[in-house]
Amino acid sequence: MKTATRQRPGTTIVDVTGDIDMGTSPGLRKTLLDSLKRTPRLVVNLREVRYVDSSGIASLVEVLKEARNTEKQLVLFGLNKTVQEVLQLTHLTRIFEIRETEEEALRA
């Protein structure tokens, strides 16, 4: 798994690539939490994420909780079928702010 960070006015975008599992989710968690400290809005691009398991979901939940605690915004976009299925199975589709495209995520 790899991440890359981009800046937009008032927003940090983190592009995630690869598989998010037990081995890689700690790194993602750290990247997202570090980015969230420095921005009022964090947008996570999951277009190139092939796979996510419960540890990856847990990392996203943790970042969401931190965003809520600090009154910041977390938006996910680009979820493929695999990621959507995992969110549905874990009943989490409603707690995240999810958009189809980057443009929509930046307007959220």
Add this chain to the structure above:
Amino acid sequence: MTIGVVMSCNKENAPELLPAQGASGPLKFQMRMASDPRLLAVVRSTAAELAAVWGFKDEQCRGIALAIDEALSNVIRHAYKNRCDQEIELHCQAHADCLEFIFVDRGESADPAKFCGQPLDEVALGGRGTHLIRQIMDEVCYERLPGRNRLCLKKFLPGARRKV
């Protein structure tokens, strides 16, 4: 990182075309691996491909890969306390009506209550792995043997007998 593979095939003979059998005939696959999270992707791919070969549809193959990944992660995390140098066996057996995956490890015993699929707290950080396994697989059976844990996951082919 160690990985060993035993396949049910005769390696002495020259390769030959096997008759198309569909979901019939014995099919076994065994892996003996280190408890290293870097191997999760390898095991996922193997499980998904095996499921595809045995006739499961794409969505079911993804689900099976996820369940196997979650089970393996649980062994690494809970039985072996995140040590990456312990041994895990995975036995895959294809039956006429289902695929069976059996994990064997020599780590700490699990709490059987945790396999019961607790209701999910929306923002809980843990417990989702077991929930996913029970959502996806048709049968989940854990037993503690002398010095070992044995976890069996079964997924029935569409139309086959399912758990009551």
